[in-house]
Amino acid sequence: MEIQDYLRILQSRWKIIAITTVVAILGALGASLLTTPIYEASTRLFVSTSAGSSVNEVYQGNLFSQQRVTSYTKLLTGETLAQRTIDKLDLGGTAAALASQVKASSAPDTVLIDVKVQDPSPERARDIANALSDEFVVMARELETPEKGGAPAARVVVEQQAQTPSTPVSPKTLRNLALGAAVGLLLGIAFAVLRDRLDNTVKDRRTVEELAGSALIGTIPFDKERQTQQAINFAEGNSSSAEAYRELRTNLQFLEVDNPPRVIVVTSSLPTEGKTTTAINIALVLAEGGQNVCLVEGDLRKPRVSKYLGVVGSVGLSSVLAGKADLDAVLQPTQYSGLTVLASGPIPPNPSELLGTETARHALAELRGRFDYVIVDASPLLPVTDATVLTAMSDGALVIARHAETKRDQLSRAVGNLQSVGATILGTIITMTPSRGRGVYEYKYYYETDKSLPQMQQAVPAQPAVQQQAPQQQAPQQQAPQPPVQQQAQYVRDEYPQQPYGGDPQEVPAYQGAPAYQGAYNGDQGQQWYGGPDHYGNEQQSGAPVPPTPRRTRRYRDDQEPWSETDAPRDHTQ
Numbered sequence: 001m002e003i004q005d006y007l008r009i010l011q012s013r014w015k016i017i018a019i020t021t022v023v024a025i026l027g028a029l030g031a032s033l034l035t036t037p038i039y040e041a042s043t044r045l046f047v048s049t050s051a052g053s054s055v056n057e058v059y060q061g062n063l064f065s066q067q068r069v070t071s072y073t074k075l076l077t078g079e080t081l082a083q084r085t086i087d088k089l090d091l092g093g094t095a096a097a098l099a100s101q102v103k104a105s106s107a108p109d110t111v112l113i114d115v116k117v118q119d120p121s122p123e124r125a126r127d128i129a130n131a132l133s134d135e136f137v138v139m140a141r142e143l144e145t146p147e148k149g150g151a152p153a154a155r156v157v158v159e160q161q162a163q164t165p166s167t168p169v170s171p172k173t174l175r176n177l178a179l180g181a182a183v184g185l186l187l188g189i190a191f192a193v194l195r196d197r198l199d200n201t202v203k204d205r206r207t208v209e210e211l212a213g214s215a216l217i218g219t220i221p222f223d224k225e226r227q228t229q230q231a232i233n234f235a236e237g238n239s240s241s242a243e244a245y246r247e248l249r250t251n252l253q254f255l256e257v258d259n260p261p262r263v264i265v266v267t268s269s270l271p272t273e274g275k276t277t278t279a280i281n282i283a284l285v286l287a288e289g290g291q292n293v294c295l296v297e298g299d300l301r302k303p304r305v306s307k308y309l310g311v312v313g314s315v316g317l318s319s320v321l322a323g324k325a326d327l328d329a330v331l332q333p334t335q336y337s338g339l340t341v342l343a344s345g346p347i348p349p350n351p352s353e354l355l356g357t358e359t360a361r362h363a364l365a366e367l368r369g370r371f372d373y374v375i376v377d378a379s380p381l382l383p384v385t386d387a388t389v390l391t392a393m394s395d396g397a398l399v400i401a402r403h404a405e406t407k408r409d410q411l412s413r414a415v416g417n418l419q420s421v422g423a424t425i426l427g428t429i430i431t432m433t434p435s436r437g438r439g440v441y442e443y444k445y446y447y448e449t450d451k452s453l454p455q456m457q458q459a460v461p462a463q464p465a466v467q468q469q470a471p472q473q474q475a476p477q478q479q480a481p482q483p484p485v486q487q488q489a490q491y492v493r494d495e496y497p498q499q500p501y502g503g504d505p506q507e508v509p510a511y512q513g514a515p516a517y518q519g520a521y522n523g524d525q526g527q528q529w530y531g532g533p534d535h536y537g538n539e540q541q542s543g544a545p546v547p548p549t550p551r552r553t554r555r556y557r558d559d560q561e562p563w564s565e566t567d568a569p570r571d572h573t574q
Helices: 005-013 014-036 055-076 077-089 097-098 120-146 173-198 205-212 240-253 274-286 304-308 317-321 350-354 358-368 386-392 409-421 443-447
Strands: 039-049 104-107 110-120 155-159 216-221 263-268 295-298 331-333 341-342 373-377 396-403 425-433 491-495 506-509
Touching: 005 014, 039 055, 039 120, 039 341, 039 396, 055 077, 055 104, 055 120, 055 263, 055 506, 077 120, 097 216, 097 443, 110 120, 155 263, 155 506, 205 216, 205 331, 216 240, 240 263, 240 274, 240 425, 263 274, 263 358, 263 386, 274 295, 274 304, 274 341, 274 373, 274 396, 295 304, 295 358, 295 425, 317 350, 350 386, 350 409, 358 386, 386 396, 386 409, 396 409, 409 425
Parallel strands: 216 425, 263 373, 263 396, 295 341, 295 373, 396 425
Antiparallel strands: 039 110, 039 155, 104 110, 331 341, 491 506
8 A cells, every 4th residue: 555545535434533543542541530530748868877987888888878769668568567557546457458558769879768658648659758758767777787786787767857748649541541542543544444444335437447447437425415316406406416427418429429329228236325316417417408309117126206397107108018018108398498207117027027128129229219218217236137138229228336335245246147147237327426526527616606707597509590591682571560570699709808888708698689788888778779780771660679689898799780870890900
């Protein structure tokens, strides 16, 4: 694994790391709160020998004292001194337990001994430390006094008495919290890497393309609204989901330029991967692009298209395949322009056998001849073979994989089922991808950035202007006035960006056959448009409602009309 892979894991599995770190910190805090506070009291002992009369004797006595210090630290933590302290203070417990609470240490090349006693009670710790020191002074005198009497070879003096401690030495809450955070962070990273290594679901383009052997042509983000309203209203839809389907439509139309697929099966490995919702919106987005689309409810086991689109599902594909109805009688128009639905009909007992008949092949061929695109919502590939049979009769299949849900072996087996019958896999689609994170683009921001620009209710693709012959120089023939007909808007390029109310060159609507605007712009919004002679010399009805252009600027005319006074191009050389 490279550094980028680890960074990707940290970014995608940050929740595991955060949860593990928080749990470790809470565990350290709980342990600190549940631990009994321990207080520590300390005394200091001074070890000396009898002074000599010469410098050499003093030096020898100092070395002797340092050697005694090493031995005394062992005696201070022994059970003999602990038992004498218990007897003096009349304490409960054993000598071994008390000895474990005592610590003795000395700095190198010194004759000082620090004695520390820990106990849950600060007063008890103080008393034990003082009693222990006093008993050691007596014990050292007994050990250093010769048997025949005389001065002891060394003596011990309590240089500092123990005081009552005010703060506990254990637990150290801040240290425990910092340690818990560090341990939790390391464990979280380890768990994240382990989880990523053990995760066998598909989540990225490279994995899907390797398993399917075909290109990823679409990535559909997760949208909560699709759980209740499966069909997207593309006429008003500018969300990330709508733009994802528009991108999918573009990729689908350019899969094979010379022979584009027209009968397309949409399927998945298992249910609940979003195949029906994807099939519906693929049909809708193709219809939005001006195509005549038929959506076939090819899932004869668990049909959902008729329910989601509100069409009659009691008659349909199974009725045609069983010879009980003609195809014309079961095709149903929908509320969406350009979309026709062929429902599933009654659920048959043998869907696979019914879909594998020649009647089904002829039905798909007939639909191919009537519609620009035929989108078939088929059953999942792994539970049944219906989708495999349908794909063999069509131009190919789109295989759906749900982000972080579809397992790699499931996708691989589903693709293998299609390849075993020689079916074509047009591409793969990942659905329900995270709507936030790196690499996610929001189209809505771009679309709604400037509210000041004029908005069109619904744009109609412009038709190419028809080349008209120049009128001959002859008297025009008078014709009866015709009622005004609304002309379809075309778009011409504004060639005067520096004119008043101009700006950057942009596309502005022009209307074929519209009368010229007469009169100068007076700065108000109450300007009137009225009819005038067209380029054939025919008088148009006065006061005909002609929609004005959004911008009152001079522009070149490319609609083959003669230049009017206000439309004529300005001579920039003057």
